[in-house]
Amino acid sequence: MTLDREQVLRSAAALLTRKSTATMDEVARAAGIGRATLHRHFAGRDALVRALENLGIQEFEAALDAAELDKGTSEEALRRLIAAVEPSAGLLSFLVTENQLFEGEEVNEGWSRTDARVSAFFRRGQERGEFRIDLTPAWLTEALYGLVSTGAWAVQVGRVAGQDFQYMIVELLLGGARRSVEQ
Amino acid sequence: MTLDREQVLRSAAALLTRKSTATMDEVARAAGIGRATLHRHFAGRDALVRALENLGIQEFEAALDAAELDKGTSEEALRRLIAAVEPSAGLLSFLVTENQLFEGEEVNEGWSRTDARVSAFFRRGQERGEFRIDLTPAWLTEALYGLVSTGAWAVQVGRVAGQDFQYMIVELLLGGARRSVEQ
DNA sequence: ATTCAATGAGACATTCATGTCTCATATGGG
DNA sequence: CCCATATGAGACATGAATGTCTCATTGAAT
Numbered sequence: 001m002t003l004d005r006e007q008v009l010r011s012a013a014a015l016l017t018r019k020s021t022a023t024m025d026e027v028a029r030a031a032g033i034g035r036a037t038l039h040r041h042f043a044g045r046d047a048l049v050r051a052l053e054n055l056g057i058q059e060f061e062a063a064l065d066a067a068e069l070d071k072g073t074s075e076e077a078l079r080r081l082i083a084a085v086e087p088s089a090g091l092l093s094f095l096v097t098e099n100q101l102f103e104g105e106e107v108n109e110g111w112s113r114t115d116a117r118v119s120a121f122f123r124r125g126q127e128r129g130e131f132r133i134d135l136t137p138a139w140l141t142e143a144l145y146g147l148v149s150t151g152a153w154a155v156q157v158g159r160v161a162g163q164d165f166q167y168m169i170v171e172l173l174l175g176g177a178r179r180s181v182e183q
Numbered sequence: 184m185t186l187d188r189e190q191v192l193r194s195a196a197a198l199l200t201r202k203s204t205a206t207m208d209e210v211a212r213a214a215g216i217g218r219a220t221l222h223r224h225f226a227g228r229d230a231l232v233r234a235l236e237n238l239g240i241q242e243f244e245a246a247l248d249a250a251e252l253d254k255g256t257s258e259e260a261l262r263r264l265i266a267a268v269e270p271s272a273g274l275l276s277f278l279v280t281e282n283q284l285f286e287g288e289e290v291n292e293g294w295s296r297t298d299a300r301v302s303a304f305f306r307r308g309q310e311r312g313e314f315r316i317d318l319t320p321a322w323l324t325e326a327l328y329g330l331v332s333t334g335a336w337a338v339q340v341g342r343v344a345g346q347d348f349q350y351m352i353v354e355l356l357l358g359g360a361r362r363s364v365e366q
Numbered sequence: 367a368t369t370c371a372a373t374g375a376g377a378c379a380t381t382c383a384t385g386t387c388t389c390a391t392a393t394g395g396g
Numbered sequence: 397c398c399c400a401t402a403t404g405a406g407a408c409a410t411g412a413a414t415g416t417c418t419c420a421t422t423g424a425a426t
Contacts, residue, residue: 021284023383034404036387044385075361097280100336101204122360132354132362138342139351140360146333147326153283154325168322171315176359177305177323178258179315206413217374219417227415 005041008033009055012048017090018156020097024048049098050108056095057110059088064117074125075174081121082148082170089152089165096149115141147173188224191216192238195231200273201339203280207231232281233291239278240293242271247300257308258357264304265331265353272335272348279332298324330356 008031015022015030022030024045028038042048063084069077085092099107122140125131131140151169154160160168191214198205198213205213207228211221225231246267252260268275282290305323308314314323334352337343343351 019284024385025383034406035384036405037403039385040402045383097283100280101202125360130362131360132358135351135354135360136343136347139337139347139355142333142337142342143330143351143355143360146329150325150329154322159321159325160319164319164322168318168326171318172322172326172359173355174359174361175315176355176357177308177314177318178357179313180363207415208413217376218414219375220373222415223372228413 007031008038008041009051013052013055013091013094016052017094017152020094052091053095053098053108054110056088056091057108057114060085060092060114061110061117063088064114069117069121070124074121074128074130077121078174079166079170082166082173085148086165089148090156092145093149093152096145118144144173190214191221191224192234196235196238196274196277199235200277200335203277235274236278236281236291237293239271239274240291240297243268243275243297244293244300246271247297252300252304253307257304257311257313260304261357262349262353265349265356268331269348272331273339275328276332276335279328301327327356 011031012027015027019026024038025035027048028035031038038048042051063081066084067077067081069081071077099111118141119137122131122137126133126137147169151160151165155162155165194214195210198210202209207221208218210231211218214221221231225234246264249267250260250264252264254260282294301324302320305314305320309316309320330352334343334348338345338348
């Protein structure tokens with residue numbers, strides 16, 4: 001036996017991504033373990049969510065690393081980032097929603113780090129003349145989170161094909177819906 | 184006395200927009216009435232949320248009407264729509280999140296109507312050559328919802344100035360973050 | 367002034383998720 | 397083979413929100 005704590009977190013993430021109000025019992029069943037065992041690994045629901053938050057931050061930071069945002073053009077870097085983030089999109093979507101419930105309480109410092117990195121990426125792109133300067137880096141950062149969440153949900157419910165996830169997000173984020181003249 | 188049911192709904196919307204987990208007691212206090220009275224007007228929390236859902240749908244449909252999406256260019260129409268939707272953005276944001284919890288259960292038919300209208304608007308824009316055809320109307324519709332929600336939240340927490348709400352959403356949705364050559 | 371309907375406050379029962387605990391069982395190492 | 401450890405199942409208590417009810421009070425209409 002000696003179950004894998006990491007594996008439990010993965011299945012919890014998968015379940016909570018689909019049903020964010022799942023009970024501890026449902027989370028345990030989904031992981032194929034008993035509720036008591038789940039409590040032995042995570043002191044409570046808060047602890048579980050915090051662990052998931054740390055996992056999400058860790059995965060997001062890994063995606064930021066993997067994307068090598070300072071290499072090549074900003075556009076290429078953004079494409080790499082969205083590609084790298086796709087496997088974590090569902091979890092991040094859950095965490096974003098969950099975070100909004102905290103309305104003022106202390107938030108995990110990890111988000112400040114990721115916010116800073118994403119925001120700095122957009123600012124660099126602006127300084128290089130590759131991104132518009134009339135949209136603030138803070139807004140572009142939030143928009144990226146929002147579109148990734150929306151995309152994950154749209155794929156989840158079947159409104160968007162899974163294989164289009166990256167393309168739809170990147171293209172909208174980069175070029176918008178307007179048909180440009182050169183096309 | 185003879186309190187206004189509409190007024191109660193408004194204050195409930197305002198509160199739940201900020202704190203989506205507010206209890207019936209908090210909702211009642213926010214409306215300046217007792218919990219018993221709140222229950223006399225809305226059978227329970229479900230009934231309250233359903234009433235809010237109908238209010239949100241009604242407001243969104245009113246915004247769709249007011250925007251006159253078939254007049255002028257698609258771009259102008261989209262600007263009118265976002266402007267008309269801004270006062271309801273918080274409520275819609277709450278309802279979108281709330282709806283995702285229903286994961287499969289019956290959804291209010293009103294959303295089908297609004298989805299159809301927004302989606303048809305993007306499709307018309309594509310047919311007119313004003314919108315890109317490589318982004319599906321379904322995705323553009325979801326993206327619009329997502330950006331409106333994200334924008335409402337970003338303003339809520341102070342990451343984006345309230346006066347920039349419309350501009351940030353419309354510009355990103357239309358033109359994206361890329362700095363185009365003609366600028 | 368009287369009457370009547372609506373309200374506010376609070377008591378009460380119910381439900382549900384959570385957290386804790388016990389105990390029998392199974393697994394894996396020595 | 398035996399033992400230590402982890403697990404699963406379930407019982408149990410707790411807390412929170414909900415929903416229902418009563419009753420005194422308020423406000424408005426007559």
